[in-house]
Amino acid sequence: MAQAIDTTYENAVARRRNLRKLWLAFLLFPAMAILLTFVFLPMASAVWYSVYDWDGLVRGEFVGLANFQEVLFDARNNKFLINAFFNNVKVFIALMIVQNGLALTLALLLAREPKGYRFYQIAFFLPVILSTVIIGFQWKLFLNPIFGLVNTLLRNVGLGDWAMPWLGLPETALGSMILVNAWHWVGFPTLVFLAAIHRIPKDLIEAARLDGASEWMIARDIIWPLMAPAVTIIVVLTFIGSFNWFEIPYIMGGLEGAPAYSTDMLGLLFYRTAFGSVSAGNSDFGTGSALAVLIFIFIFTFSTIATRYLTSREVELS
């Protein structure tokens, strides 16, 4: 009898536990299923696909690392790869200096909450919310050699010699696009930096000021080290963004990195390899996947190393 009663209690408890498991499964299942199907599965497949030969949408034979070899060492591909890679490197370095350097300056100034503080925030952030397509086309129109506002402006202020087909010359095309990108995004790091600065306790800065530190010393010795986590994030995001750079060069220079591949990027090269183009020939999912895997490994490795390195110089604020 006592035995029988005991099991009813255990059953009741077990039922409650099962119900809880079911509830948790209900909460977690949809998100996990969606993520698995549309992110993890394709990512894994990319690796899988890269070791096969492909004929259009049809998978052919297992070819081992042949696709990787083709991407890396085939004389024709190799030339494009190296050119695109170094263009991405240039983009990264230039954005770090122009975009993030300007952002840091703006954030330090805004942190002093000058008159018009809200207005400046909105003004700097406004382009960030716009689509790259809009930005790209808008600047393409502005940079038009004949009717573009940029050249017209230069002529009007007497700098007519400087007017040039910005996007048409290999020397200026990439630089122009980088500046457009900086114009588009500078508000983002600015406000991330600003939020990080605002998070530094005010007394720390006031104490330094009472100690007689100059504004420059405060920025260098207090604010800069304490905003390190934000710097880490922005550096890593800039790195990933630079090596995934696609939209601006695609819209402003086209799929072939015009002029003369001076604005060619890994992203464009990948697109051409995978889906076919004049220079890359027919669509080839095998070499395309191999290139994607290589780009991924590169970005992943370097952003992990960078995160490690940058995080090690962060100071805990508590």
Next chain:
Amino acid sequence: MATIELRDVTKDFGGVQVIHGANLSIEDNEFVVFVGPSGCGKSTLLRLLSGLEELSSGEIHIDGERVDHLPPARRGLAMVFQSYALYPHMTVFQNMSYALKVAKKSKQEIEAKVHAAAEILQLTELLDRKPKALSGGQRQRVAIGRAIVRDPKVFLFDEPLSNLDAKLRVQMRIELTNLHQQLQSTMIYVTHDQVEAMTMADKIVVMRNGHIEQVGAPLELFNKPVNKFVAGFIGSPAMNFFQGKIISANEGAYEAQLDNGAQFKFKTKAGLLNAEDKIDLGVRPEDLQPNQDGSGKIVGKATAVERLGAQTYVYLSSPIKESMIIHHAGDLDVQSGEEIEVSFNLESCHLFGPDEQRIEFDG
């Protein structure tokens, strides 16, 4: 109408046992207070009772029925939380009626019950406000009202007054005691404030490190603490302890020596203590008096004096003990730094053996 019984209740969190076999009976209509130092498991025990935590082993019976498999709401309990836990996005009325709404009670019934409870707690004016627009004391009342509305067999309170200022706390203490009388239901109240425990409880449960140390009426605990811990915990200011050892044991007649050399004799059951056993002699601050009437005498220097008019506290430093406290009813003209003599009677002392358990004097 609710009796509660805990049988060998244990709880562990990821292998760490925080309740070690608690046994406890609570009578109908009793006001029971759990006290103990922070982290001793009071809240955990309350949450086990409420059903918010699952037992690791043991049984809980309410009114003779086993309930430990039931979800919280089906145990007929209501709980008032330390942070009040009012739903910030709901008005006072919605807060108080939420449980009834969940239980699908009729609109009229909900209205009636909420208004009745609001009446008792003087909340009628505030029913349309959100918690943010209430003072601490008002929020407290809403939290209690939310419990009352459900007509529970048992009220559970987890340090409900600790977020209030001192004056409000005294006032709410009295209101809660009145409420208990008015509602005639069982209440279990967790606090680490022993004044609250002493003033409100019918029965106090003293806990330490997940063990129930003693259960009893407030004065029973005060007068006959079962061990050194309870003795030190109950009573304010805390009891003074003097260390010493047994120097001779002879058929229930003992002789002991305190660390300063003072000796005393006492009788108790034979065989309880042996020579060389360590003992503690506890003296309450109010049993140490600045006169020479008692048999035990201590001379020391006052290191601090607090003269409140109706009572005086003197902190005394002496060779026997670095710091002890004296509580004198009435004013005492002592200056800090002055040397004074105090005395006490052995009969008013509490003796604890080597295992810190109470040893009753015999005759």
Next chain:
Amino acid sequence: MSTMNKKSGDLGTWLMHIFLGVNAVIMLYPIIMMALSSFKTNKEIFSSPFSLPQSFSLDNFAVIWNETNVPRYFINSTIVTGLSVLVLLVVGTMAAYALSRYKFKGNIMISLFFLSGLMLPLRLAIIPLFIQLKTLGLVDNLLGLICIYTAMSLPATVFIMTGFLRSLPSELEDSARMDGASEFRIMVEIMVPLITPAMVIAGIYNAVPIWNDFFFPLIFIQSPEWKTLAQGLTAFFGEYSINYGVLYAGLTLAALPIMLVFIVQSRRFIAGMTAGAIK
């Protein structure tokens, strides 16, 4: 930092204002020019590019409304963004709720699973994704885009929502349990209403990039009737490549809705869009 010395008049302050002001002009002027040019005729754009338009004629906009697919693109973008964000917030909040409010075996593993999703650049898996969607019949289909955007943005959403949900006191939940509410009810009636601001932030964080994206439509959408706004603009640019007034009007029209919302809700927008980068 409002206590920093704001002595106006000294040279440093002047330089700061000039620097900030020039930057603000650089940021705003191109957008204003774009908007102004959209009212101009081609001839006006060539002859007096910097002056105000002679009249605020809506002819260019009328061309877009009557002769192009832009309104259609607009509707498609709205559908894709709206549904993606809706599904994201529901599904993401559910998962975040489980991870932040319950202790269970595997909690850490599943959290890491979502977290690792943050680091996978889905663009590089575009080939398998293409084949996969093709087999599912989701190529050239708005539903395909919705699936991709939802999946892609889930990790960040779960991450953001978990942070907010963790900050809610557990006593609220306990209190609702004592009141007899089911776990489902606790989530829907007690906890979720308290994090609606967080959901707005997460919503903006996701909606803006989805609305603006053109990479995935570029690959997955071919038919004009399913193109999204950002993608559709490229087609439109090919078609009207010499009619500058119309082009500017198209850009302005595409930028307008999001800019209006931004100006009204700038605080939330900034909080939302930087949510992933600020711990």
